[in-house]
Amino acid sequence: MRNSRQDFPDPSLRAYPAGSASPAPVRFRLAVYGGAFDPPHPGHESVVRRVLECAEQVLLVPSHRHAHGKRMVDFALRCAWLERLATRIDPARVRCDAIEARLAPGAAAVYSYDLLQALAGEYGVAPGDIALVIGEDNLPQVAGFHRGAELRERFGLLVADETLLLHSSAIRLHLREGLALPPAWCLPEVQGELDIYRELQ
DSSP states (O other), rough: OOOOGGGSSTOOOOOOOOOOSSSOOOOOEEEEOOOOOOOOOOOHHHHHHHHHTTEEEEEEESSSSSSTTOSOOOOOHHHHHHHHHHHHHHHTTEOOHHHHHHHSSSSOOOOOOHHHHHHHHHHOOGGHHHHHHHHGGGGGGGGTTTHHHHHHSSSSEEEEEEOOOHHHHHHHHHHHTOOOGGGGOOTTHHHHGGGGGGOOO
Protein backbone atom coordinates (compact mmCIF):
# COMPACT_ATOMS: atom_id res chain seq x y z
CA MET A 1 0.00 0.00 0.00
CA ARG A 2 1.34 3.43 -0.92
CA ASN A 3 2.05 5.96 1.80
CA SER A 4 -0.63 8.58 2.24
CA ARG A 5 -0.07 12.21 3.05
CA GLN A 6 -1.18 11.47 6.63
CA ASP A 7 2.11 9.57 7.12
CA PHE A 8 3.96 12.90 7.37
CA PRO A 9 4.57 14.86 10.57
CA ASP A 10 3.17 17.97 8.86
CA PRO A 11 0.47 17.43 6.22
CA SER A 12 1.40 20.74 4.56
CA LEU A 13 4.71 19.23 3.37
CA ARG A 14 5.09 16.13 1.20
CA ALA A 15 8.29 14.31 0.30
CA TYR A 16 8.71 12.55 -3.04
CA PRO A 17 11.67 10.16 -3.31
CA ALA A 18 13.70 10.27 -6.52
CA GLY A 19 11.85 8.51 -9.31
CA SER A 20 8.59 8.25 -7.36
CA ALA A 21 5.27 9.80 -8.34
CA SER A 22 3.87 9.23 -4.84
CA PRO A 23 4.86 10.88 -1.56
CA ALA A 24 6.55 8.82 1.14
CA PRO A 25 7.89 9.60 4.63
CA VAL A 26 11.51 9.82 3.54
CA ARG A 27 14.31 11.98 4.98
CA PHE A 28 16.87 13.69 2.74
CA ARG A 29 20.42 14.68 3.53
CA LEU A 30 20.12 17.98 1.67
CA ALA A 31 17.10 20.13 0.77
CA VAL A 32 17.60 22.93 -1.76
CA TYR A 33 15.23 25.89 -1.45
CA GLY A 34 15.81 28.29 -4.32
CA GLY A 35 14.05 31.50 -5.24
CA ALA A 36 14.42 35.20 -5.77
CA PHE A 37 13.90 35.97 -2.05
CA ASP A 38 13.22 39.55 -3.12
CA PRO A 39 12.71 40.08 -0.20
CA PRO A 40 12.51 36.99 2.02
CA HIS A 41 9.43 36.97 4.26
CA PRO A 42 7.71 34.89 6.96
CA GLY A 43 6.27 32.54 4.34
CA HIS A 44 9.81 31.55 3.38
CA GLU A 45 10.71 31.02 7.02
CA SER A 46 7.66 28.79 7.45
CA VAL A 47 8.79 26.60 4.56
CA VAL A 48 12.32 26.26 5.95
CA ARG A 49 11.08 25.23 9.38
CA ARG A 50 8.81 22.58 7.90
CA VAL A 51 11.51 21.29 5.55
CA LEU A 52 13.82 20.74 8.51
CA GLU A 53 11.47 17.93 9.54
CA CYS A 54 12.43 16.04 6.36
CA ALA A 55 16.05 17.05 5.74
CA GLU A 56 19.30 17.08 7.66
CA GLN A 57 20.40 20.35 6.06
CA VAL A 58 18.61 23.12 4.15
CA LEU A 59 20.36 25.31 1.58
CA LEU A 60 18.81 28.67 0.72
CA VAL A 61 19.85 29.47 -2.84
CA PRO A 62 18.95 32.96 -4.09
CA SER A 63 18.59 33.51 -7.82
CA HIS A 64 21.54 35.37 -9.28
CA ARG A 65 19.50 36.28 -12.36
CA HIS A 66 15.72 36.08 -12.61
CA ALA A 67 14.49 33.41 -15.03
CA HIS A 68 12.24 35.99 -16.72
CA GLY A 69 14.72 38.84 -16.68
CA LYS A 70 13.02 40.80 -13.89
CA ARG A 71 15.06 43.31 -11.93
CA MET A 72 15.90 42.24 -8.39
CA VAL A 73 17.56 43.86 -5.40
CA ASP A 74 21.32 43.37 -5.28
CA PHE A 75 22.34 39.72 -5.02
CA ALA A 76 24.78 40.33 -2.17
CA LEU A 77 22.08 42.00 -0.08
CA ARG A 78 19.64 39.13 -0.62
CA CYS A 79 22.39 36.70 0.39
CA ALA A 80 23.05 38.71 3.55
CA TRP A 81 19.35 38.62 4.45
CA LEU A 82 19.24 34.86 4.00
CA GLU A 83 22.43 34.32 5.99
CA ARG A 84 20.88 36.21 8.91
CA LEU A 85 17.66 34.23 8.62
CA ALA A 86 19.59 30.94 8.55
CA THR A 87 21.53 31.96 11.65
CA ARG A 88 18.32 32.65 13.56
CA ILE A 89 16.58 29.43 12.51
CA ASP A 90 19.43 26.92 12.98
CA PRO A 91 22.98 27.86 11.96
CA ALA A 92 24.10 24.23 12.12
CA ARG A 93 21.49 23.02 9.63
CA VAL A 94 20.46 26.03 7.52
CA ARG A 95 22.75 28.12 5.35
CA CYS A 96 22.71 30.40 2.32
CA ASP A 97 24.73 29.27 -0.69
CA ALA A 98 25.58 31.81 -3.40
CA ILE A 99 26.33 29.04 -5.89
CA GLU A 100 24.29 30.60 -8.70
CA ALA A 101 26.78 33.46 -8.96
CA ARG A 102 29.52 30.88 -9.47
CA LEU A 103 27.58 28.77 -11.96
CA ALA A 104 26.38 31.65 -14.14
CA PRO A 105 28.24 34.88 -13.38
CA GLY A 106 26.79 36.50 -16.51
CA ALA A 107 23.20 37.20 -17.44
CA ALA A 108 22.00 33.61 -17.73
CA ALA A 109 19.57 32.06 -15.27
CA VAL A 110 20.46 28.71 -13.70
CA TYR A 111 18.25 25.69 -14.31
CA SER A 112 17.13 23.61 -11.33
CA TYR A 113 18.62 20.40 -12.75
CA ASP A 114 22.04 22.01 -13.26
CA LEU A 115 21.90 23.55 -9.79
CA LEU A 116 21.15 20.22 -8.11
CA GLN A 117 23.87 18.45 -10.10
CA ALA A 118 26.42 21.05 -9.06
CA LEU A 119 25.40 20.90 -5.40
CA ALA A 120 25.59 17.09 -5.41
CA GLY A 121 29.21 17.41 -6.51
CA GLU A 122 30.15 20.23 -4.15
CA TYR A 123 28.60 18.64 -1.07
CA GLY A 124 29.44 15.04 -1.93
CA VAL A 125 25.81 13.93 -1.64
CA ALA A 126 24.21 11.27 -3.81
CA PRO A 127 21.51 12.75 -6.09
CA GLY A 128 18.81 10.62 -4.48
CA ASP A 129 19.64 12.16 -1.09
CA ILE A 130 18.96 15.67 -2.39
CA ALA A 131 15.49 17.21 -2.65
CA LEU A 132 14.37 20.33 -4.49
CA VAL A 133 11.91 22.37 -2.43
CA ILE A 134 8.98 23.68 -4.46
CA GLY A 135 5.54 25.12 -3.83
CA GLU A 136 2.42 23.05 -4.36
CA ASP A 137 1.55 25.15 -7.43
CA ASN A 138 4.82 24.13 -9.12
CA LEU A 139 4.42 20.38 -8.77
CA PRO A 140 2.48 19.98 -12.05
CA GLN A 141 5.10 22.14 -13.81
CA VAL A 142 8.16 20.06 -12.92
CA ALA A 143 7.80 17.84 -15.99
CA GLY A 144 8.20 20.96 -18.13
CA PHE A 145 11.39 22.09 -16.38
CA HIS A 146 14.69 21.91 -18.23
CA ARG A 147 15.53 18.18 -18.12
CA GLY A 148 12.45 17.75 -15.94
CA ALA A 149 12.14 13.98 -16.43
CA GLU A 150 15.78 13.48 -15.43
CA LEU A 151 15.35 15.78 -12.46
CA ARG A 152 12.46 13.67 -11.16
CA GLU A 153 14.34 10.44 -11.77
CA ARG A 154 17.57 11.51 -10.06
CA PHE A 155 16.45 13.89 -7.31
CA GLY A 156 13.73 14.05 -4.69
CA LEU A 157 11.11 16.74 -4.19
CA LEU A 158 9.77 18.42 -1.09
CA VAL A 159 6.44 20.05 -1.89
CA ALA A 160 5.31 22.74 0.54
CA ASP A 161 1.76 24.01 0.71
CA GLU A 162 1.29 27.76 1.05
CA THR A 163 0.28 28.22 4.68
CA LEU A 164 0.82 32.00 4.76
CA LEU A 165 -0.84 33.98 1.98
CA LEU A 166 2.09 36.32 1.50
CA HIS A 167 4.23 37.05 -1.55
CA SER A 168 7.33 39.16 -2.09
CA SER A 169 5.56 40.97 -4.93
CA ALA A 170 2.93 42.28 -2.48
CA ILE A 171 5.65 43.54 -0.15
CA ARG A 172 7.42 45.33 -2.99
CA LEU A 173 4.17 46.90 -4.21
CA HIS A 174 3.27 48.20 -0.76
CA LEU A 175 6.69 49.76 -0.35
CA ARG A 176 6.73 51.34 -3.81
CA GLU A 177 3.34 52.90 -3.07
CA GLY A 178 4.58 54.30 0.23
CA LEU A 179 2.33 52.09 2.34
CA ALA A 180 3.25 50.74 5.76
CA LEU A 181 3.82 47.02 5.91
CA PRO A 182 1.81 44.92 8.37
CA PRO A 183 4.22 43.63 11.03
CA ALA A 184 3.30 40.04 10.12
CA TRP A 185 4.80 40.59 6.66
CA CYS A 186 8.30 41.40 7.91
CA LEU A 187 11.29 39.37 9.00
CA PRO A 188 13.55 41.03 11.57
CA GLU A 189 16.53 40.26 9.33
CA VAL A 190 15.27 42.56 6.55
CA GLN A 191 12.97 45.05 8.24
CA GLY A 192 15.53 47.80 8.63
CA GLU A 193 16.57 47.70 4.97
CA LEU A 194 13.26 47.42 3.13
CA ASP A 195 13.24 51.10 2.19
CA ILE A 196 15.44 50.13 -0.74
CA TYR A 197 12.25 48.99 -2.48
CA ARG A 198 10.72 52.45 -2.17
CA GLU A 199 13.54 53.71 -4.39
CA LEU A 200 12.98 51.10 -7.12
CA GLN A 201 10.44 52.41 -9.59
